[in-house]
Amino acid sequence: MKILKPLTKNMFRDIAKSKGRFIAIILIIMLGVLIFVGVKAAGPSLNDSLNTTVTDKKLSDVQLISTTGFTQKDLNLAEKVSGAKAERVKYKQVVGSKSHVAMALYGYKKTNKQNQLIIRSGHLPSKSNEIILDQVAKTKYGYKLGDKFSFDKSADLKSRTYKIVGFASSPQYIDNESRGASNVGDGTVRMFAYIYDKQMNLPFATQLNVRFDKLQSKNTFSDSYKDAVDHKVKKLKTAFKGRAKERSDSLVGDNLKTLDQQQKQLNDAKGQLMLASSAGTDVSEQLMTLNSQQTQLTVGYDKLHKQTKTSYTWQTREDLPGFSAYGESSDRIAAIANVFPVFFFLIAALITFTTITRMIEEARGQIGTFKALGYTKWEIAKNYFYYALTAGLIGTLLGAVIGNESLPRIVLALYKQYIPLTWDVKFQWMIVLIALIFALLATVGAAMIVVRRELSEGPAALMRPKAPKSAKKILLERIKPLWNHLSFNRKVSYRNLFRFKSRMFMTIIGIAGGTALILTGFGIQNSIGASGNRQYGEIFDYQAVVRLSNNNSTKALKVLNDNDQYRSSTKVSATTGKVKANGEQVDDVNFYTPESANFDKYIHLKDSKTDQKLKLKDNQVVLTEKMAKILKVKAGDMISIKTASGKGGEIKVSAVTQNFISHFMYLNKDTYKELFGTAPKTNTLLVNLKSQTNGQRNSLANKLLKHGGVMGTSYTYDQESTIAKMTSSLMPIVLIFILLSGVLSFVVLYNLTNINVSERIRELSTIKVLGFYNNEVTMYIVRENIILTILGIIVGYGVGNLLTAYILNQASTALVIFPLTISTFGYIVATVLMIVFTVIVMLITHQKLKGIDMIGALKSNE
Structure with missing residues (x-):
């Protein structure tokens, strides 16, 4: 144990001497694990909390x-x-x-x-x-x-x-x-x-x-x-x-017996009249009376059976209002958790790997000294393993506890559109174990690789500084007109950038990753909101759907015309059914058949690829985008259609139209008649209204129900509100993403700048001795950071779009498409944050460089 004491002391001395780097490693691992574990735990915690609540309150199955x-x-x-x-x-x-x-x-x-x-x-x-x-x-x-x-x-x-x-x-x-x-x-x-x-x-x-x-x-x-x-x-x-049937028959009871008795008496009377008629007696008036009584009796039978016809509606929890939406909301968070935190954690692990590698490479002299003193490779190596293991374990422990115990609770607290839930946040041991494995690969794994490489050299080679790479001309130097016009400082910066390629790529990856993650946070929220905005802004240009009860719009139009908010309407035949193709099936498809040519003013059919306006062709139908994707069909393919009543057949798809919510199929009247064997009946009005208050919407719907001969009225406002709630439910997650992505980006930039300064301390001391002012020395380093930050931000724009698109694809439901949308505000926030972080790091670096011990640095071992 005594022979290990100097090594152990040296490890603690290294930690004390470079607290900033040790803390930075812990912070990077902690942030990676925190977001990985926290977001992964949010979806299960939402489901578990609602499950506990409905179990406690004994919700029926x-x-x-x-x-x-x-x-x-x-x-x-x-x-x-x-x-x-x-x-x-x-x-x-x-x-x-x-x-x-x-x-x-x-x-x-x-x-x-x-x-x-x-x-x-x-x-x-x-x-x-x-x-x-x-x-x-x-x-x-x-x-x-x-x-x-x-x-x-x-x-x-x-x-x-x-x-x-x-x-x-x-x-x-x-x-x-x-x-x-x-x-x-x-x-x-x-x-x-x-x-x-x-x-x-x-x-x-x-x-x-x-x-x-x-x-x-x-x-x-x-x-x-x-x-x-x-x-x-x-x-x-x-x-x-x-x-x-048994229940209906039992309710009919005595009433049916009475009617049956009356029918028997009526039949007997008819029999007597027929006998009288055959004997030559005129019984025409009596027969007319009996026929009238028979009609009344038939009406009585029909009325009795209609009033007492028993029918059942079966529901499970999935059919309860809001239940499926809640499940889909937690599924979306789970889908996000399968991508976003993993990407976040990979960046954190990559930067940690680089930091550990740099730290051990800087300790070449110490490793060589210990090797010369007779310490074995394992005795030397394990102290660095302990260093890496300690940082990895502390970071993982802090990240796992904070992430698992805070993020799910924050999300639950902000899910205010749902009933008060009994919080049930379980510790996600499996997720924590996965995070720990990644963290140790990034820390201990890096230490093992680098120490093994360093220990392969002899003590004499290790105690000498690593020979610098041979100078090579960079691409810019070969472009003489441009190179000759650059200042000396800029030439140095560009040479250094390409001289230290690994650091350049690490910095670009760090900045690009942070930018991409912030953009993705905004993109998730913007895109989910855009599904409703585009559906009810670009495609549907009406504010209400009125379902007629008797296929007659006269009464409904009278109520609408008497309303101050009414503008116009169009008549359509709307029915539902299922569509099959390629072994796939989509249920609950809305079949719309317009009655008049002004239909395109209410629903804008546009080709999903070319954005061109579409027309309804004979013997062909137009499908919406999500349904076409599920069925794996395109224009020109055949599909099988069947309504709820069992009518239908096969027909050709003429085009696929843009659509973001629900499934629709559009066909003209001739196609409808050919396909279903009957002319379409007007049963729905698409209504264009002026801006309404909640009270005005309720009032109009009530009047239509009472006096308009309608079965019900649904407003697009309600669907838009549902989409808005869906968007707001993800806001807590988005804010957490943006905050933690920003912190990660700052820590990455700060850490890589520190590595840059520590690696080049002799070079910086030299130029300071040569007469460079403090500001010029700082800019010597910061100029490279600015260039790399700009490149990182540009790369981050592209990665952010790709990452958002992938997450949206994972988070989409069977009924909804989330169009890739990232607001200008998102780009501005991501860019400004990266610039602010660069400035902060520049100021910290400036203070650090002002205190450089030039003599000590230049006296360091050759």
Whole structure:
């Protein structure tokens, strides 16, 4: 142990003497690991936190809604499926509040355990005249505890006014705003509410919630959970097979018996009249009366069966409002985490490798001395390994702990558009292990390579400075007219740049990497926002889609013409179906068939490659870009089309049009008739409106629903708001990327400049002795940094675009294309930050060079 003591002392002395470099290595490793582990942990933490929340609040796995309600028999049927626990709840959509908005109203019962509310303030109803409202009723509509809340008469409740005793969030509505579609009000549910079960005039519960305890150990976003739920839904559907008809028949009951009795009497009367007629009696008037009675009886039968026809709507968690969007949001972060942090960490590792290499190369004299004193290669080498290992472990430990414990929590705290989550941030051991391996490769790996190379030389060679490379002419020197016009200082700078190529490339890579990462941060946010801006700015030039209930637009157009915000509209036939090609299939495709030639004023069809305007050709269709990519088709290829009703066939693709959100297929009326065997029916209006407030949008949608003969109205504003929320949800990640990328760039530039100065200390002392002023000595070094910074920024522009494009491709969904978009502001910020860092490093370097010990440097061992 005693023989190792001088080496150990020397290692600690080296650390103390070069604290800046040791700390820089730790910082670079720490930043790389921090962003790698932190961003990698953000996606799983989002999913785990929501999973913990919905598990705690006992969110049902399956929800079944019936048009005729559920009885105890239905509950028993559901619970026959292994592990199922079922609850019945009264539920219906009503209109209420001062704004007369559509609401999801639930009946509250103390015995119900599933879908427990998250109380934000107040308490659950304890009296029949009390109500607990959605938190948005407070934040968006201004209601307070103790206020009165009224429902429209159409809600059909025991009372129309209730006292507000609480505000809550619900695991059924994890997004603070998204509440789903409605068949009342303006067509969109704006809030939910709970009142006492008996206050609702419903003879039966209309919703059946089913939960499986064994599934709660699975993460709700995992494929394992989704497959298990799909299996349970199949089992439930099997259990309910034939139940709809049985339920309908049981509800018909005595009414059907009465009608059957009347039919029998009618048939008997007809028989008697026919006998009288055959005997020569005129029974024409009596037959007319019986025919009239038969018509009324037939209407009675139809009305009875329509009113009591049972149909079921099956839902899983994926179908709940906001649930899929949340999952896609965490998936996008996970996709970003598969690229951005890896690139970040590679830059950090590369710079660390260079720093360790330079440090050991500078210690050639010490290595030679120890070798001459008789120390073995391992005894000499392991101290440098310990140095590298210590820096790598400290950096990894700090980065892993800070990254894993801070970034996911920051993201969770800023996900304010979702319900309050129970944070569940697990330590990502596997990710930390991967980061540790990379960190040790960059530190210990570099030490092993360089020490092994240095120790291969003899002590005498090691104790002498490494022979400088032979001077060679650089390319600029061969261009005489340009070279001869350069000043002496510039000639020196250019020669030094090409003389130390490895340092030049390292600096360019460091600056380019930092610039690229900052641009990528802006690019991710800009591009996601651009999908909505371009869809509803360049392609769709309308503000509302009105769905007609009877293929007649007369009433709807009358309501629209009476509205001050209305400008114009066009009629289209809109239906949905699926498209197949090359073994791939895209479901939920919107088929649009325009009725008039002014369609191109509302939807601009442009070739996705040439940007040229497209026209709808006979016996051909136009597909949107994302769908064409999934199906692997292009203009001229054949595709197979089928509507929800089973009609369709094969047809040729005439072109692929630009589109960023959802799937659309466009065809003219003749093509529609040829393909589907029937003429298209106008069932939709694309409406151009002036700028509207939320109140004006709600009011128009209400009027159209009540008086316009429409099924519902959807506004592009709502889709744009969804895209805006998607963009804002990534803002925390983007800001973290930009901040840490900036810090990394600064540390890299500072570290490489320090290496440059330490390597050339004798050269700098020499020119200072020759009479160079302090500013000139500084510029001797900084001039090279400025050139390399400019080159790094330019290279970073290109790398940033490539990196952003790759991440966007990874983060895209089946319905959305994110167009590569990086704002001018992003370029300005990235450029200014790099310039600022260069200036700061220049000032630090200037102070350091002013204090150079010229005599000591020039007296150093030859």
